[in-house]
Amino acid sequence: MTPTSVTHIDQRYIDGLLENNGQVIREIYTRFAAKVERYIVNNSGSEQDAGDIFQEALTAIYEQARHKQLRLTCPFEPFLLMVCKRKWLNELKKRSHQPVTKQREEVYNNIGEDVFAMAEQLEQQEEKAQLFLQMFRKLGEKCQEIIRHSLKGEHQEKVATALGVTYGYLRKKKSECLATLMKLIQSHSQY
Template identity: 60%
Template sequence: MSKSPHPDQRYLIALVNNDAGVINEIYKKCAGKVKSFILFNNGSADDAEDIFQESLVDVYNQAKYKKLELTCPFEPFLLLVCKRKWLNEIKKRSILPVTKSDDSLLHVGEDTFEQAELLEKQQEQTETFLKAFEKLGDRCKEIITWSMKGEAQEKVAETLGVTYGYLRKKKSECMASLIKMVQNKL
């Protein structure tokens, strides 16, 4: 049983037909995220442009010559292709063995679509978490931020100028509020 194409298949059709308007839309939606990922992972703005462009060409070739059909949203799929391409590039630059040849880099199977869907869900969850976190009071944000740094709670309590017991109780209350907001989608 095969899945039917995702409505975002229109992006692949636009690439194949060189539809400038929709290709512009792809750049607006995705280029900034790719740039952020690559800059965060030891790359430059030029690297980001190159990887994004190469990935679009790869996706275009898959769509035109191998009849690629999306069964997931386009954006996380493209971001996953870019991420794989950049990680491979980092390995090449560090003269480590490259794990994937360029041919297999864009091997598209159900696992690729599943990973792209998972990536999209993770992004949504992260956004929900960050929105909920921002709604917390300053003291809760401070306690959670310090606690997430991996320091011993005794040290966190000392740094924040509170007792260990107060910190544990307050952290528990803050986390409960945060979890409740996330579960209720704010």
């Protein structure tokens, strides 16, 4: 985990939607539409429903990018599939269909991989990373610098030399800084 969020290389899909780039939009449909269709058909929907949900999801992503400068920090596929899944579950609630889902194993076998669970996991990781970053910024500069070096996996002897402190001081200060960071994170309402 790093103290700054890095834009994922798949941001090109978001940029392609914003620019109405036909080649990128065709690639999105070619690569991802079939998975969404399988999920929706296996969960009380039709091919028409899948097409509608896919289009609504792309429109929602486009609007987020256009009005809120959406930046991807995860792969596009699980993000898109998560948006589609949520839109479909909301649609099912409106229609009051039962059952909402089939057996997990059956759905997963049809999708080929559990990208929907991966999307939810990525969302949770992103929330945790944002909380970490928010609390990290509350630390003093010295603590931020020590933790930054630690996250890079550098040897403590080298870090101590680079910071102009003794090895013993660095170890003690690092422990104090991490304890403070953990207290900040644990005291936050998101935790």
